[in-house]
Amino acid sequence: MDNPIRWKQRFENFERAYAQFVKIIDIPELSDIEKMALIQAFEFVFELFWKTMRDYLEEEGFELDxxxxxxxxxxxxxxVTNAEIWMEALLKRNNTVHNYNPKIMEETVAFIKEQFFPQVRDWYFAFKKEFKE
Structure with missing residues:
Protein backbone atom coordinates (compact mmCIF):
# COMPACT_ATOMS: atom_id res chain seq x y z
CA MET A 1 0.00 0.00 0.00
CA ASP A 2 1.39 3.39 -0.96
CA ASN A 3 0.08 5.23 2.09
CA PRO A 4 0.29 3.14 5.27
CA ILE A 5 -1.89 5.55 7.22
CA ARG A 6 -4.73 5.50 4.71
CA TRP A 7 -6.73 3.08 6.86
CA LYS A 8 -6.29 5.42 9.83
CA GLN A 9 -7.63 8.36 7.84
CA ARG A 10 -10.53 6.22 6.66
CA PHE A 11 -11.18 5.09 10.25
CA GLU A 12 -11.41 8.73 11.37
CA ASN A 13 -14.12 9.24 8.74
CA PHE A 14 -15.81 6.07 9.96
CA GLU A 15 -15.79 7.42 13.53
CA ARG A 16 -17.58 10.59 12.49
CA ALA A 17 -20.27 8.64 10.64
CA TYR A 18 -20.55 6.13 13.50
CA ALA A 19 -21.12 8.94 16.04
CA GLN A 20 -24.13 10.14 14.04
CA PHE A 21 -25.33 6.56 13.55
CA VAL A 22 -25.33 5.98 17.32
CA LYS A 23 -27.40 9.13 17.88
CA ILE A 24 -30.11 7.81 15.59
CA ILE A 25 -29.97 4.21 16.79
CA ASP A 26 -30.61 5.36 20.37
CA ILE A 27 -33.97 6.95 19.48
CA PRO A 28 -36.59 4.52 20.86
CA GLU A 29 -39.53 5.15 18.49
CA LEU A 30 -38.44 6.27 15.05
CA SER A 31 -40.63 8.31 12.73
CA ASP A 32 -40.51 7.44 9.02
CA ILE A 33 -38.07 10.29 8.42
CA GLU A 34 -35.85 9.06 11.25
CA LYS A 35 -35.99 5.54 9.81
CA MET A 36 -34.81 6.92 6.50
CA ALA A 37 -32.03 8.79 8.31
CA LEU A 38 -31.04 5.59 10.14
CA ILE A 39 -30.84 3.71 6.85
CA GLN A 40 -28.74 6.48 5.29
CA ALA A 41 -26.41 6.46 8.31
CA PHE A 42 -26.21 2.65 8.05
CA GLU A 43 -25.20 2.99 4.39
CA PHE A 44 -22.43 5.47 5.29
CA VAL A 45 -21.20 3.35 8.20
CA PHE A 46 -21.17 0.16 6.16
CA GLU A 47 -19.36 1.80 3.25
CA LEU A 48 -16.70 3.28 5.52
CA PHE A 49 -16.36 -0.01 7.43
CA TRP A 50 -15.52 -2.07 4.38
CA LYS A 51 -13.22 0.56 2.89
CA THR A 52 -11.38 0.96 6.21
CA MET A 53 -10.98 -2.81 6.44
CA ARG A 54 -9.83 -3.00 2.81
CA ASP A 55 -7.15 -0.38 3.41
CA TYR A 56 -6.05 -2.06 6.65
CA LEU A 57 -5.93 -5.52 5.05
CA GLU A 58 -4.04 -4.16 2.05
CA GLU A 59 -1.42 -2.87 4.46
CA GLU A 60 -1.20 -6.46 5.74
CA GLY A 61 -0.54 -7.64 2.17
CA PHE A 62 -3.98 -8.69 0.93
CA GLU A 63 -5.34 -7.54 -2.44
CA LEU A 64 -9.10 -7.17 -2.06
CA ASP A 65 -11.31 -5.48 -4.63
CA VAL A 80 -15.18 -9.50 12.59
CA THR A 81 -16.94 -12.31 14.44
CA ASN A 82 -19.98 -12.95 12.25
CA ALA A 83 -19.40 -12.85 8.50
CA GLU A 84 -23.04 -13.76 7.80
CA ILE A 85 -24.36 -10.58 9.40
CA TRP A 86 -21.81 -8.47 7.50
CA MET A 87 -22.80 -10.19 4.23
CA GLU A 88 -26.45 -9.55 5.05
CA ALA A 89 -25.55 -5.91 5.72
CA LEU A 90 -24.00 -5.73 2.26
CA LEU A 91 -27.20 -7.11 0.70
CA LYS A 92 -29.36 -4.71 2.72
CA ARG A 93 -27.14 -1.77 1.76
CA ASN A 94 -27.34 -2.69 -1.92
CA ASN A 95 -31.11 -3.07 -1.68
CA THR A 96 -31.81 0.18 0.17
CA VAL A 97 -29.61 2.24 -2.13
CA HIS A 98 -31.73 1.33 -5.14
CA ASN A 99 -35.24 0.83 -3.73
CA TYR A 100 -37.77 2.57 -1.58
CA ASN A 101 -40.34 0.19 -0.23
CA PRO A 102 -42.00 0.60 3.20
CA LYS A 103 -41.76 -3.15 3.92
CA ILE A 104 -38.05 -3.23 3.03
CA MET A 105 -37.54 -0.11 5.15
CA GLU A 106 -39.11 -1.78 8.22
CA GLU A 107 -37.14 -5.00 7.70
CA THR A 108 -33.92 -3.04 7.26
CA VAL A 109 -34.48 -0.92 10.38
CA ALA A 110 -35.09 -4.09 12.42
CA PHE A 111 -31.94 -5.70 10.98
CA ILE A 112 -29.86 -2.59 11.69
CA LYS A 113 -31.02 -2.30 15.30
CA GLU A 114 -31.05 -6.00 16.21
CA GLN A 115 -28.17 -7.51 14.23
CA PHE A 116 -25.96 -4.96 12.52
CA PHE A 117 -25.52 -2.47 15.34
CA PRO A 118 -24.09 -4.99 17.85
CA GLN A 119 -21.60 -6.19 15.21
CA VAL A 120 -20.48 -2.74 14.10
CA ARG A 121 -20.25 -1.55 17.72
CA ASP A 122 -18.00 -4.49 18.63
CA TRP A 123 -15.86 -3.95 15.54
CA TYR A 124 -15.58 -0.24 16.27
CA PHE A 125 -14.31 -0.68 19.82
CA ALA A 126 -11.90 -3.46 18.85
CA PHE A 127 -10.57 -1.50 15.89
CA LYS A 128 -10.26 1.67 17.96
CA LYS A 129 -7.73 -0.18 20.13
CA GLU A 130 -5.78 -1.06 16.98
CA PHE A 131 -5.95 2.57 15.88
CA LYS A 132 -4.34 3.76 19.10
CA GLU A 133 -1.42 1.33 18.79
Missing part, protein backbone atom coordinates in the same frame (compact mmCIF):
# COMPACT_ATOMS: atom_id res chain seq x y z
CA UNK A 66 -14.85 -6.00 -3.36
CA UNK A 67 -16.83 -5.73 -0.12
CA UNK A 68 -17.49 -9.50 -0.14
CA UNK A 69 -13.78 -10.30 -0.35
CA UNK A 70 -13.03 -7.78 2.39
CA UNK A 71 -15.69 -9.27 4.69
CA UNK A 72 -14.42 -12.81 4.09
CA UNK A 73 -10.83 -11.81 4.84
CA UNK A 74 -11.84 -9.71 7.85
CA UNK A 75 -13.58 -12.80 9.23
CA UNK A 76 -10.62 -15.09 8.46
CA UNK A 77 -8.28 -12.55 10.09
CA UNK A 78 -10.64 -12.39 13.10
CA UNK A 79 -11.46 -8.70 12.70
Missing amino acids: SPKKVIRQAFQSQH
